Amino acid sequence: MEVLVKGAGVAGLAAAHELAARGLRVTVADPWRGGGRAAASWYAGGMLAPYCERESAEQPVVELGLRAADWWEAALPGCVLRNGTLVLAPVRDAKELDRFASRTTGFERVGEESIATLEPDLGARFRKGLFFATEAHLDPRHVLVSLAAKLAASGVSFETDLSQYDSTRFDWIIECIGRSTPDKAIRGVRGEMLLLRTSDVSLSRPVRLIHPRFPVYIVPRGDHTFMVGATMIESDATGPITARSMMELLNAAYGLHPAFGEAEIIETGTGVRPAYPDNLPRVVREGRTIAINGLYRHGFLLAPAMAQQAADMILDERNRTP
Amino acid sequence: MLTLYNKQLSSRLLLGTAQYPSPSILLDAIKASGTQIVTVSLRRETAGGRSGDGFWSIIRSLDVHVLPNTAGCHTAKEAVLTAQMARDLFATDWIKLEVIGNHDTLQPDVFALVEAARVLSDEGFKVFPYTTDDLIVAERLLDAGCEVLMPWCAPIGSAQGPLNTHALRSLRGHFPDVPMIIDAGLGRPSHAATVMELGFEAILLNTAVAKAGDPVAMARAFAMASEAGHAACHAGMLEPRDVAVPSTPVIGRAVFT
């Protein structure tokens, strides 16, 4: 059976991997092989944080996201770091930390000493926090590039010239094209981010800072780089980061540790998250086409579960037809 | 009936549209609150997106009046520009004018507010200024052409409820004919009831609903509280007394109260 996967962002690559692993012949079509700079996936933080996300997301995000870290680890051994997530609040916003705690599970409360043990560089800077020990993170760009390479090596073909393939020769089409979908129910939610480099601070895990307007986080990427994200703006504009957003992100980084003030800004970026009105993803089948979309803030967290659902649809149908 | 710039409204609650878990929950909260006016905040990058798409088309599809605001503006000039953009995007001359003077408390810069209110009123906008409870500022805003005032009862998002009822009462008493909407600082339905009992015409909410555990249920609770407060204000409330007084004379004792 031949399957065409349109789109090589995280949704498309996860689907391609799941289908290939179940023995189907897969072709991936995207002008960018590893989902390049046009893909929202390129700008993601890479947090696999189902419990923390519950603060603003609905319960299915937790349920569908719980096994994501295992799925990624099996797909690309060594890519997942299971160091948990640390959520911190400045002393002044301690009440907000209680609010966060009241809406989430899967954490323990930590005080100054435990914070210093987890992240020595943050010792004595914060008095209260929440530690979500079982959460994980990965480096999205490394994962996109390596997964595409692994798939190519195992026989999945990649088509970057979209005029080259004949979609009628496929038994199934899986459409994972994010914001480019003609589906009117999908909207864009703009997210801006930065990459900083400094060797004066080191962190072992994503740190979230309580912020009154949007959740700010810093994800260590290795090689002394840190991803700082991300704004949440109801817009599908892809233009460069605004000065205001940059100031807010930098302020948060500086508030976490003043050494970030001396960091180099090595990149700024903007991604547009595809979202349905309920901010939950969907796998929608129409004839022999299955669309996976609406991953919103949760592309890396929920793509594995969506890929499995799509693969189940195809295989169930094959098993039913004699 | 509440009249704001010649528009008649039966609901006494205005709802902000930011910070909900999802647009679906926002829509349910709007329905549950019975509101007829929603505020939307416009940022530059919002206007840069493909118009007619996404969140904005959801808002425009609702059967409610849209009151765009100039949230996040720090100067009169910026606020005027944002108001002009909002007029194009939402095809309305209503504008909720916010000029922020302090990034931390989001306290209005009342000087720039009055200046921007004058410019916008002259351009034909119907201005809803977000202001403090200061009497003189209120007077200047009315001079500048505003016909509605939106005083805070506590800083935005602080959920403190009315902090200075004396100032609120005096504001209410000085301008009995000006519709006033309490904007900012309400945390719970009892706060809403309290300010409505003081005689304010309506309340505006955002964080208290959007960030509630169940935003839809909270929207309903606030709608009921504001109705209750409004009804009580016009029903003549009993003033508190220092001692508990039995409502029927105690038998066997002469009563001289």
Ligand SMILES: Cc1cc2nc3c(=O)[nH]c(=O)nc-3n(C[C@H](O)[C@H](O)[C@H](O)COP(=O)(O)OP(=O)(O)OC[C@H]3O[C@@H](n4cnc5c(N)ncnc54)[C@H](O)[C@@H]3O)c2cc1C
């Ligand atoms: C700043 C930011 C931070 C984020 N952080 C996280 C995080 O920490 N954790 C998390 O889980 N999620 C995070 N997300 C969310 C995540 O990035 C998105 O949910 C996810 O990238 C959506 O993936 P997608 O594959 O559906 O779309 P995309 O990544 O946008 O990929 C779509 C692909 O389709 C291709 N395409 C378009 N049209 C066609 C066509 N006609 N034919 C073929 N191909 C086509 C495009 O070239 C693109 O490569 C973040 C997002 C942003 C913006």
